[in-house]
Amino acid sequence: MEIRLEGITKRFPGRSKKSQGETTAVRDLTVQVPDGTLVGLLGPSGCGKSTTLNMICGLEAPTEGRIFFGDEDVTDLPPELRGVGMVFQNYALYPHLTVLQNILFPLENLKGEQRPSKEEMRRRAVETAALVQIEELLDRKPRELSGGQQQRVAIARALVKTPRVLLLDEPLSNLDARLRLQTREEICRIQKKTGITTIFVTHDQEEAMSISDRIVVMKEGVLMQRGLPQQVYDDPANLFVAKFLGLPPINVFQGRIQGGWLCLEGTPVLPAPGVADQEVWAGVRPEGFLLREDGPLVCALDRVEVLGRDVSAVCAHPACQSGQVRVILDPDCRMESGRKMVNFALRPDKVFLFRREDGVRIPLPEAGP
Amino acid sequence: MNRNETKAWLYLLPATLLLAAFLVYPLIDVLIYSVEEGYNFTSQTYWGVGGYNYLYVLHDPYFLQALKNTLILVAITVPVSTCLALAISTALSSIRPLRQLFQTVYFLPYVTNTLAVGLVFMALFQKTEYTDGLVNLLINWFGGQSVDFIDGPYWAKMFVLCFYTVWTVMPFKILVLTSALASVNPDYYRAARVDGTSRTRIFFRITLPLIAPMIVYLVITGFIGAFKAYSDAVALFGTDLNAAGMNTIVGYVYDMLYGDSGGYPSYASAAAIILFVIVLTITCINLLVSRRQLEN
Amino acid sequence: MKRNMDSHVLSREAGRRRRVRLAVTYCALGIWAVMVLFPFYWMVLTSFKSYSAYNAEHIPVLFTLAPTLENYWQVFTAVPLGRYLLNTLIFAVITTGIMVAVSTLAAYGFARLEFRGKNLVFALFLSMMMIPSELVVITNFVTITNLDLRNSFTGLILPSITSVFYIYLLKESFEQVPDELYRAARVDGTSDLKYLWKVMIPICRPTIVTVTILKLIECWNSYVWPRLITDDQAYFLVSNGIQEIRENGFGRENIPAMMAAVVVISVPLILLFLAFRNKIMEGVSRGGIKG
Numbered sequence: 012m013e014i015r016l017e018g019i020t021k022r023f024p025g026r027s028k029k030s031q032g033e034t035t036a037v038r039d040l041t042v043q044v045p046d047g048t049l050v051g052l053l054g055p056s057g058c059g060k061s062t063t064l065n066m067i068c069g070l071e072a073p074t075e076g077r078i079f080f081g082d083e084d085v086t087d088l089p090p091e092l093r094g095v096g097m098v099f100q101n102y103a104l105y106p107h108l109t110v111l112q113n114i115l116f117p118l119e120n121l122k123g124e125q126r127p128s129k130e131e132m133r134r135r136a137v138e139t140a141a142l143v144q145i146e147e148l149l150d151r152k153p154r155e156l157s158g159g160q161q162q163r164v165a166i167a168r169a170l171v172k173t174p175r176v177l178l179l180d181e182p183l184s185n186l187d188a189r190l191r192l193q194t195r196e197e198i199c200r201i202q203k204k205t206g207i208t209t210i211f212v213t214h215d216q217e218e219a220m221s222i223s224d225r226i227v228v229m230k231e232g233v234l235m236q237r238g239l240p241q242q243v244y245d246d247p248a249n250l251f252v253a254k255f256l257g258l259p260p261i262n263v264f265q266g267r268i269q270g271g272w273l274c275l276e277g278t279p280v281l282p283a284p285g286v287a288d289q290e291v292w293a294g295v296r297p298e299g300f301l302l303r304e305d306g307p308l309v310c311a312l313d314r315v316e317v318l319g320r321d322v323s324a325v326c327a328h329p330a331c332q333s334g335q336v337r338v339i340l341d342p343d344c345r346m347e348s349g350r351k352m353v354n355f356a357l358r359p360d361k362v363f364l365f366r367r368e369d370g371v372r373i374p375l376p377e378a379g380p
Numbered sequence: 381m382n383r384n385e386t387k388a389w390l391y392l393l394p395a396t397l398l399l400a401a402f403l404v405y406p407l408i409d410v411l412i413y414s415v416e417e418g419y420n421f422t423s424q425t426y427w428g429v430g431g432y433n434y435l436y437v438l439h440d441p442y443f444l445q446a447l448k449n450t451l452i453l454v455a456i457t458v459p460v461s462t463c464l465a466l467a468i469s470t471a472l473s474s475i476r477p478l479r480q481l482f483q484t485v486y487f488l489p490y491v492t493n494t495l496a497v498g499l500v501f502m503a504l505f506q507k508t509e510y511t512d513g514l515v516n517l518l519i520n521w522f523g524g525q526s527v528d529f530i531d532g533p534y535w536a537k538m539f540v541l542c543f544y545t546v547w548t549v550m551p552f553k554i555l556v557l558t559s560a561l562a563s564v565n566p567d568y569y570r571a572a573r574v575d576g577t578s579r580t581r582i583f584f585r586i587t588l589p590l591i592a593p594m595i596v597y598l599v600i601t602g603f604i605g606a607f608k609a610y611s612d613a614v615a616l617f618g619t620d621l622n623a624a625g626m627n628t629i630v631g632y633v634y635d636m637l638y639g640d641s642g643g644y645p646s647y648a649s650a651a652a653i654i655l656f657v658i659v660l661t662i663t664c665i666n667l668l669v670s671r672r673q674l675e676n
Numbered sequence: 677m678k679r680n681m682d683s684h685v686l687s688r689e690a691g692r693r694r695r696v697r698l699a700v701t702y703c704a705l706g707i708w709a710v711m712v713l714f715p716f717y718w719m720v721l722t723s724f725k726s727y728s729a730y731n732a733e734h735i736p737v738l739f740t741l742a743p744t745l746e747n748y749w750q751v752f753t754a755v756p757l758g759r760y761l762l763n764t765l766i767f768a769v770i771t772t773g774i775m776v777a778v779s780t781l782a783a784y785g786f787a788r789l790e791f792r793g794k795n796l797v798f799a800l801f802l803s804m805m806m807i808p809s810e811l812v813v814i815t816n817f818v819t820i821t822n823l824d825l826r827n828s829f830t831g832l833i834l835p836s837i838t839s840v841f842y843i844y845l846l847k848e849s850f851e852q853v854p855d856e857l858y859r860a861a862r863v864d865g866t867s868d869l870k871y872l873w874k875v876m877i878p879i880c881r882p883t884i885v886t887v888t889i890l891k892l893i894e895c896w897n898s899y900v901w902p903r904l905i906t907d908d909q910a911y912f913l914v915s916n917g918i919q920e921i922r923e924n925g926f927g928r929e930n931i932p933a934m935m936a937a938v939v940v941i942s943v944p945l946i947l948l949f950l951a952f953r954n955k956i957m958e959g960v961s962r963g964g965i966k967g
Contacts, residue, residue: 068574069574070570070573070574089573089576089690090573090574090576091573091574091575091576091577092576095574096574097570097571097574099567099570099571100567101565101567103565103567103568103570103571105568105585105586105589105590106590107589107590107592116572116575116577116585117575117576119581120575120576120577120578120581121576168571168575172575384789384790384791385790385791385792387789387868388785388789388790388791388794389785389791391781391782391784391785391789391868392781392782392785392786392797394777394778394781394782395778395779395781395782395801395838395843396782398778398834398837398838399801399804399838399840401819402812402816402819402834402835402838403804403807403812403838404804405815406811406812406813406814406815406816406819407807407811407812407815409815409818410811410812410814410815413814413815467704468704468705468708471701471704471705472705474701475698475701475702475705478702478705482705482709483957484950484953485709485712485713486708486709486712487949487953487956487957488712488713488716488946488949489712490960491893491945491946491948491949491956492897492942492945492946493896493897493914493915493918493938493941493942493945494897494899494915495897495899495914495915495918495919496914496915496918496937496938496941496942497715497719497938497942499719499918499922499934499935499938500715500716500718500719500935500938501715503718503719503722503931503934503935504715504718508929510731510732510733510734510929511731511733511734511735511736512734513736514718514736517735517736547711547712547715550712552960555957555960555961556961559961604808608808608810610900611899611900611915614899614919618919618922618923619919619923630810633810633813633814634813634900634903634904637813637814637817637904638817638903638904645814645815645817645818648814649814652808652810652811652814653811655808655810656808656810656811659808
């Protein structure tokens with residue numbers, strides 16, 4: 012089921028009596044989610060992603076704009092008529108019901124012709140439980156389960172009525188690091204197997220990048236960028252997206268364009284032909300540094316961390332915004348110990364220029380055609 | 381004992397002394413009183429030890445009347461007040477504007493003097509030679525006959541007593557249930573809404589089981605409180621409850637102890653212990669039943 | 677597009693049902709509010725009616741055009757209501773004061789000091805909460821009578837001081853204060869008593885205020901014990917006073933004067949409640965017992 016949000020805006024009335032007026036949680040959001048994909052809604056906390064999810068679900072009504080499932084306008088439909096399944100951040104499993112009763116719960120709500128027979132309900136519940144691999148836990152109470160198992164029960168409960176859309180609110184945030192890795196693959200597997208259009212909300216870019224078919228990055232209720240994970244990573248639309256995606260994070264330098272060159276602290280480091288002279292932010296991905304004896308970028312070497320797969324060097328450069336430059340190098344390159352200064356050349360495809368005043372990306376002309 | 385321990389005991393000393401003198405010693409003493417036969421209050425002598433006091437109390441028609449009254453009161457007020465409080469708290473938690481105001485108003489009976497406000501109820505229900513009273517006016521409007529609720533037939537008096545008791549216990553129950561309802565994680569309701577659960581089903585399948593421990597608590601305290609009813613009755617019918625036929629077990633205990641019919645601490649003790657045993661038994665049954673219910 | 681039409685109808689239907697339900701809810705809540713408030717209204721109203729006017733109303737009237745303060749004058753002259761109020765005030769203030777002091781000391785002992793058998797003693801204290809007052813009142817009555825303390829404030833106050841529940845409440849609150857403060861105070865050479873007075877009590881003031889107010893209400897409304905222990909009107913508290921007024925005061929039929937007395941008795945508590953609404957309701961919901 013394709014989902015389209017068209018110009019969605021959500022305003023909340025001021026919470027306290029003191030701050031009269033409204034807060035805008037989501038502003039003019041237009042997003043299209045293709046049928047059968049797994050989409051990650053990504054942003055820092057308070058960026059309106061959970062509100063967006065609630066609006067898709069029907070728990071909250073948008074102030075403006077329309078929501079479509081396929082051709083159907085569902086904006087005014089209550090949640091139960093939308094055919095959505097939702098997994099809550101804390102799973103919201105009913106503590107007094109067993110796993111089986113929890114999974115059966117949505118089916119027992121169905122009325123009239125839609126209501127399956129007792130045996131049919133049980134069959135479907137067990138089938139869904141098998142899909143998420145919790146068949147042997149059916150008689151337990153939620154409090155007897157681990158976090159990961161509870162998560163699976165919650166997913167099973169959301170899937171049992173074969174929803175058109177599956178929504179997950181921060182599905183991994185309550186799990187420990189090891190389970191997180193396992194569960195995200197599990198979510199990916201279940202989504203591929205069922206083919207249900209799935210939207211999940213997360214503030215963890217790695218989570219979103221690793222399993223999503225598409226990601227949607229939001230900030231303060233405004234859409235920043237959307238697209239394939241790799242594409243967004245390689246071609247960030249603005250400084251916020253560039254900083255938000257990628258681990259280790261991108262290195263941001265205060266720079267200046269002068270005579271078609273990017274200058275850091277007055278030293279030209281990279282040609283930027285066709286870009287007008289101006290103050291810029293220059294973002295360099297950690298993997299965008301090449302160790303060259305004659306490289307134009309000179310950094311003071313702080314320390315080298317050997318992580319096995321690759322080598323990470325921590326350096327200092329006066330123009331760097333955070334004071335620390337983190338560089339990922341090829342493990343083959345030999346860095347003599349005891350060196351005080353290192354010289355780098357920059358890979359043009361890993362360097363992004365942003366306008367100083369608003370952080371919007373400055374396209375490099377040669378990257379265009 | 382080192383210095384610190386001595387100090388700690390000094391801090392506890394006043395409380396311990398008071399509790400020992402006015403709570404622990406009386407508890408033991410009341411047991412002794414209840415088996416001392418023919419105790420004389422003025423000479424403080426008795427002539428034997430045995431179960432006579434209990435037998436006397438159990439055969440005293442006043443006690444039996446008090447027992448009957450108390451049981452009826454318990455059987456009516458506990459379920460009525462609990463269900464009513466549940467309905468009101470549920471309604472209260474489903475609204476937003478005016479909620480604070482309603483909560484404050486509903487709590488008012490808790491901070492009023494039972495004896496004093498009982499007089500207002502008496503005035504409302506009483507039928508005198510001047511007027512039939514406001515409640516009877518309402519009854520007349522609906523085509524009924526005037527009834528004297530204060531000096532009239534037994535069922536009428538019992539009705540007022542139950543009505544007033546419910547009125548006085550509601551604030552506590554509404555308060556407890558409202559905070560229990562507020563502590564239910566709203567995600568449960570959101571999850572249920574996404575699944576299209578009807579309101580009745582949400583209430584009976586989610587809300588009720590989740591606040592069940594609080595309801596059990598209210599039922600048990602309600603039972604205990606109703607068994608100890610006394611001031612409500614005094615407020616409505618005056619101090620001579622036996623004459624009004626509206627005495628309660630606690631009232632019987634006090635009447636035995638003091639006043640025109642008083643001077644028999646042994647009978648009072650026996651009656652008090654019988655009351656205590658009844659309350660204890662019912663509390664245990666309550667606990668057992670509710671535990672089994674909660675497990676399922 | 678048929679489903680679109682359906683969805684509009686459905687959502688309009690849902691909105692209508694929601695409004696109806698809300699209206700019904702407010703009505704029901706309103707009815708109970710009237711049930712609660714009406715006795716108060718009736719008592720204030722009646723207290724302003726004159727004796728003759730009240731008795732002339734064969735059909736009760738819900739308002740009065742000739743309000744009079746005569747009843748209020750009467751309750752302070754014809755019956756010693758002022759005396760009862762003063763007695764109750766003395767009784768409530770002294771009892772509450774001593775109770776708070778004793779309970780604070782004990783709670784501090786349990787919360788902060790270390791001694792052998794602390795848990796056992798505390799468990800014993802807690803189990804005393806289950807002792808019904810109806811049982812112990814008999815012996816207390818005999819004890820106070822034998823000590824010749826009937827019709828005295830000492831006799832009224834002594835058995836009313838103990839309250840295990842408030843010790844428990846205060847101890848819980850004291851335990852919230854981090855240990856570091858205590859250790860820091862010990863390093864500075866602060867004595868326990870000074871620490872309790874200068875650190876614990878200020879930090880835990882909200883709980884102490886709650887306990888004080890709850891106990892004041894309890895004292896103001898207490899009836900059974902004062903009734904047993906006083907038969908001299910000079911020592912009557914308001915509860916007994918009102919009962920006395922009802923049975924022997926203005927003559928049984930002077931309802932307006934009785935209502936004036938009821939108003940005078942109720943107003944202090946209602947004011948106290950309105951001033952400390954949140955504290956009282958929070959304290960009661962943590963396990964209040966009607967005194």
